[in-house]
Amino acid sequence: MPVYDQSYKHWEGTFKSHAFRWWVITKYGIKTAFKKKSLKLLSMLAVVPFIAFAVYIYGLTNLGKVAFFVSELGGHTPVADIAAREYEVEVQGDAAAFVQGLSDEGIPVSGQGPTYRIALPDEGNSKLILGIARKTGTEIARIVPPGVKETFYSQFLRVESGLLFFILVLVVGSGLIAKDIKFNALQIYLAKPITGTDYVVGKLGVLLFFLLMVTLVPGIILFLFQAILIGDSLYFRHYWWVPAAIFGYSLLVAFSASSMILALSALSGNVRNAAAGGAAVFWFTPMVGRILQQSTRNDNYMLVSLPDNWTSVGSAIFGRERWFDVPWGWSLLILMTVMLLCTAALVRRVRGVEVVK
Amino acid sequence: MIEIEGLTVQYGARVALDDVSFSVKGPAVGLLGPNGAGKTTLIRGLLGFLKPARGRGTVLGNSIVAERLKVRQLVGYLPEDDCLIPDMSAVRFLTYFGELCGMPKTDATQRAHEVLHYVGLGEARYRNVETFSAGMKQRIKLAQALIHDPKLLLLDEPTNGMDPAGREEMLRLIGDISREKGIGVLVSTHLLPDVEAVCDEVVVLNKGTVAVHGKIAELQGENRKVYEVRVQGNRNRFCEILVRHGYEWKEWKDNMIKVLVPENEGTAKIFAAAKESDNQIRHLVFEKSSLEQVFVESVKDRKE
Numbered sequence: 001m002p003v004y005d006q007s008y009k010h011w012e013g014t015f016k017s018h019a020f021r022w023w024v025i026t027k028y029g030i031k032t033a034f035k036k037k038s039l040k041l042l043s044m045l046a047v048v049p050f051i052a053f054a055v056y057i058y059g060l061t062n063l064g065k066v067a068f069f070v071s072e073l074g075g076h077t078p079v080a081d082i083a084a085r086e087y088e089v090e091v092q093g094d095a096a097a098f099v100q101g102l103s104d105e106g107i108p109v110s111g112q113g114p115t116y117r118i119a120l121p122d123e124g125n126s127k128l129i130l131g132i133a134r135k136t137g138t139e140i141a142r143i144v145p146p147g148v149k150e151t152f153y154s155q156f157l158r159v160e161s162g163l164l165f166f167i168l169v170l171v172v173g174s175g176l177i178a179k180d181i182k183f184n185a186l187q188i189y190l191a192k193p194i195t196g197t198d199y200v201v202g203k204l205g206v207l208l209f210f211l212l213m214v215t216l217v218p219g220i221i222l223f224l225f226q227a228i229l230i231g232d233s234l235y236f237r238h239y240w241w242v243p244a245a246i247f248g249y250s251l252l253v254a255f256s257a258s259s260m261i262l263a264l265s266a267l268s269g270n271v272r273n274a275a276a277g278g279a280a281v282f283w284f285t286p287m288v289g290r291i292l293q294q295s296t297r298n299d300n301y302m303l304v305s306l307p308d309n310w311t312s313v314g315s316a317i318f319g320r321e322r323w324f325d326v327p328w329g330w331s332l333l334i335l336m337t338v339m340l341l342c343t344a345a346l347v348r349r350v351r352g353v354e355v356v357k
Numbered sequence: 358m359i360e361i362e363g364l365t366v367q368y369g370a371r372v373a374l375d376d377v378s379f380s381v382k383g384p385a386v387g388l389l390g391p392n393g394a395g396k397t398t399l400i401r402g403l404l405g406f407l408k409p410a411r412g413r414g415t416v417l418g419n420s421i422v423a424e425r426l427k428v429r430q431l432v433g434y435l436p437e438d439d440c441l442i443p444d445m446s447a448v449r450f451l452t453y454f455g456e457l458c459g460m461p462k463t464d465a466t467q468r469a470h471e472v473l474h475y476v477g478l479g480e481a482r483y484r485n486v487e488t489f490s491a492g493m494k495q496r497i498k499l500a501q502a503l504i505h506d507p508k509l510l511l512l513d514e515p516t517n518g519m520d521p522a523g524r525e526e527m528l529r530l531i532g533d534i535s536r537e538k539g540i541g542v543l544v545s546t547h548l549l550p551d552v553e554a555v556c557d558e559v560v561v562l563n564k565g566t567v568a569v570h571g572k573i574a575e576l577q578g579e580n581r582k583v584y585e586v587r588v589q590g591n592r593n594r595f596c597e598i599l600v601r602h603g604y605e606w607k608e609w610k611d612n613m614i615k616v617l618v619p620e621n622e623g624t625a626k627i628f629a630a631a632k633e634s635d636n637q638i639r640h641l642v643f644e645k646s647s648l649e650q651v652f653v654e655s656v657k658d659r660k661e
Binding site for chain 2: 007008009010011013015016017018021024025028032035179180183184185187188189190191192193194195351352353
């Protein structure tokens with residue numbers, strides 16, 4: 001049997017392109033992070049709000065079914081309870097024929113006009129309403145599909161970017177660069193054919209993976225879940241911007257949190273210090289902002305709080321009321337400035353050699 | 358292999374490398390110098406970690422400033438400090454860096470096993486790197502430098518912290534890499550025997566400048582013999598006559614001088630010079646010049 005040659009052999013292969021070297025860092029970072037028991041536990045806990053919101057959506061849909069079932073038994077349909085199947089329709093001109101048409105089809109309708117609330121049975125969708133409107137010669141000015149509204153997703157993302165999100169940021173992010181600095185690994189990384197940008201993007205990718213897994217991914221899944229339950233393409237057409245809003249808000253929150261904790265990790269070079277700094281930003285700044293705001297009755301002080309700035313911008317993205325009495329643009333400007341400063345700190349710290357002048 | 362022209366590197370106001378110029382072909386080059394001479398700075402400059410204030414340099418034909426990534430693709434680097442990533446087995450550590458160099462995962466994994474066997478860590482390849490001894494850490498650093506099959510290795514103090522047996526094995530590996538595997542090696546060290554063991558060319562740095570550069574054989578005086586001589590009488594006259602005979606001489610310790618004699622000549626002219634200058638020869642010892650003496654003298658010259 002030939003003995004395997006264990007001496008040095010040259011490699012004859014071809015190197016891959018440079019474009020995705022950062023992905024190697026992200027891939028290994030994710031695998032390494034998943035080795036932590038605390039992270040496994042956090043991942044499981046992070047699923048809980050998602051399940052709760054999904055059950056809520058499912059429950060609303062089934063409430064509709066229950067309501068119809070009750071209405072058939074009792075001869076009365078409590079429209080207000082049929083949240084998941086309730087369409088809001090605004091008609092132009094005389095709506096009497098339209099209302100009559102709906103009644104002829106046995107479809108419960110409420111409202112005084114020109115806006116009506118129409119509760120369809122399970123198999124019905126907007127096409128049925130539009131068909132009746134066409135038949136009765138009624139022009140529909142606006143039709144709003146049933147289901148939870150955009151504020152629901154805003155609320156969901158606020159919950160998801162709360163306590164667990166912060167803990168996740170601290171557990172995953174605080175050691176990402178600090179450990180490499182502590183163990184002098186930066187010079188090996190940067191002696192390989194990668195740039196400092198590849199390194200930072202790779203590390204950022206690790207954090208973004210985990211943070212988007214608890215914000216963007218469940219948000220989009222909930223939206224799709226709701227759409228499937230409604231079973232009406234009108235839902236997509238009416239709420240097309242909601243996935244974009246979920247995407248935008250999730251990215252803003254994940255990017256700003258990631259760049260901040262990575263900068264702290266790089267600047268401190270120590271996992272505990274980076275975690276303490278991160279905790280101070282996440283928990284201390286809202287406290288300071290709230291105290292200053294309460295004592296001076298000036299909402300401008302809320303701008304010092306990173307989480308409140310997220311909520312302020314999030315409220316604007318999802319069309320909700322202002323979070324505090326300062327234009328959301330200021331919050332966005334502050335978040336962008338924080339990200340810019342953090343990037344500058346990372347560029348300065350991520351080097352093959354630390355130059356002490 | 359490496360060409361440097363007028364390279365100046367500064368840390369703020371402090372000049373670490375001052376107008377350094379040399380060209381080395383390899384395959385094995387020693388970079389000698391006392392602590393703070395600029396050896397590590399030079400290596401970091403070659404890798405593009407430091408931006409030169411002036412001058413230019415190429416490694417394997419690629420600019421150290423404009424083509425840093427190309428240089429790093431062709432070069433393997435063994436840093437002086439302990440460098441590792443905790444919670445990673447040796448195989449995973451090497452596979453990771455192989456992939457970072459652009460190798461496909463399967464190739465990187467296979468090569469990680471091969472390289473670990475080559476450096477003598479085959480049995481420890483599934484152990485986490487942070488549990489390695491100092492010697493094993495040096496080996497794993499060599500392995501990560503070799504993972505992408507570089508054309509040139511930059512080794513910064515490769516035998517640092519190793520026991521004698523480990524050091525010998527490391528030098529054997531470096532010698533094998535440069536002589537048998539066709540990979541150029543630049544060994545930065547302050548340990549002269551290491552350079553003598555594996556290198557055929559040396560650059561001596563002192564205070565950020567090149568003190569000596571040349572083939573080791575030539576520097577050691579392979580084509581010249583060295584005699585330690587002490588005379589009693591008129592020593593200046595004796596030295597003048599030596600020069601007239603075409604011999605070089607240098608001051609040495611204990612009132613002795615070193616006389617450099619061509620390979621094909623004996624001591625006849627030394628005795629003749631002593632006789633002519635009316636000196637008694639009290640001490641005459643043949644000595645082959647060692648690299649240590651070249652080093653010490655070059656560094657001393659600069660200090661003076």
